[in-house]
Amino acid sequence: MGVILAKYLGFCYGVKRAIRIAREHADGKSCTLGPIIHNPQMVERLKSEGVDAVENLADMKEGTIIIRSHGVGPQVYEEAKSRNLKIVDATCPHVKKAQLSAKKLVEESYQVVIIGEKNHPEVKSIFEWSNNKAVIIETEEEAKQFSSCQKLGIVSQTTVSGEHFKKIVEWLIQQKAPDVKILRTICTATDQRQAAAIELARDVDLMLVIGGKNSANTTRLAQLCSEECKTYHIETAEELSPEWLNKIEKIGITAGASTPDWIILEVQKKCQTILRK
């Protein structure tokens, strides 16, 4: 009987950095544009510390705008400047690299393909840095249907798994473009968390995956774990129902890259309390 944490879980480098930057600007006059990370509890806590979030730049008359970890397109920087707002950039450095890679490939006349989720804000930001010229490819089916071009430039959403990236690239290469440039803008944090979660899920009776319901990487962790054992995706300890742990010997815990440590600890403590009864 016991509660085991995945070897890699929770905050990644980019998220830690974004929150640190936000806290450094908690002066009551700074706002993030959209939620700084995909975790409602952390966003709420930052608000109480003096960093609110706005949905549009038009909602701010003055002060500092904090660009969130997922990044934004170049026109947001322009607009913020034109509104005389101070800009603080908390874009994850890995995302920034993907954005600038897309920009450079377009400048070098490559047809850019972004491997990633069409509706994810990070992918949208990379798309905008491609001067809205990239094609976003999410599935193998889409990759098969991609029509060939002379110069094909490939970048990736940072949270795509290495395996998925490889499969899509293999399809794209089959189109036989004479010049293909592949910029592997994947961050290893996602693969590490996924591999650790799967390894743990194979060894326990139940997995608790903690993180925002709006977090793509947390949802993906939950999906992968559910293929190995009974799995629940929760945002906080409150959601954890004691009945779930009936007749359960070993509980595994993992958490998305945007899940703060204090929530992980709360869940862990609640599990231990229930198990002790």
Added chain:
Amino acid sequence: MGVILAKYLGFCYGVKRAIRIAREHADGKSCTLGPIIHNPQMVERLKSEGVDAVENLADMKEGTIIIRSHGVGPQVYEEAKSRNLKIVDATCPHVKKAQLSAKKLVEESYQVVIIGEKNHPEVKSIFEWSNNKAVIIETEEEAKQFSSCQKLGIVSQTTVSGEHFKKIVEWLIQQKAPDVKILRTICTATDQRQAAAIELARDVDLMLVIGGKNSANTTRLAQLCSEECKTYHIETAEELSPEWLNKIEKIGITAGASTPDWIILEVQKKCQTILRK
């Protein structure tokens, strides 16, 4: 009963061009450096027309040196200049593209990989254009063992099959280099000839593959055909033995990219004569 020619066979664009250029310089003072193409009969014929071959630049005191279709490294051009020889460049334009691609990749700090045969003169020439810095990869085993690097640039011998190229690239991509540039310097002539030869070999009782025994692409054609039906690799009609055609209904003929039309016609005529008896 009959003799059928493969849909694509014989001289490719680069070979035709090289021979035309050599003939334009048949003034008795021009020599090719090495055999202009890998076909002894054609080389012999050019000699009778006034274009001899030399093995080394040092063998020439004056006149014009004709660079053969497989190309040479940059130092040969330098040496020819320093010996006051006139240079006529009959390098196949597809090979030239592979050479300049390797050169450019090295200039852009890529670790260059050439997919091709280590001992083929074309590959040696591409290697020399990489400033002798490329790694030549011939087999999947070698690709598996290739250790990763930050910037990986891939070019190809022009006569590599699309299928082999794809397999090697897939292995190399698995090494997860963050920046991979693939310049697909394959000429379609090889794939066309191979596909047409296989298609024909499946439909006939015997395949005759005509071309230099020193021609890599002819040898490969013979190998592919022999997997489908009884196959003979011959250089000329003289080698064709009447007994081979005993009880044979349908004969297929293909020829390497360096095999002249007149040899193909001679073989075809000899087959028909034997069959008519």
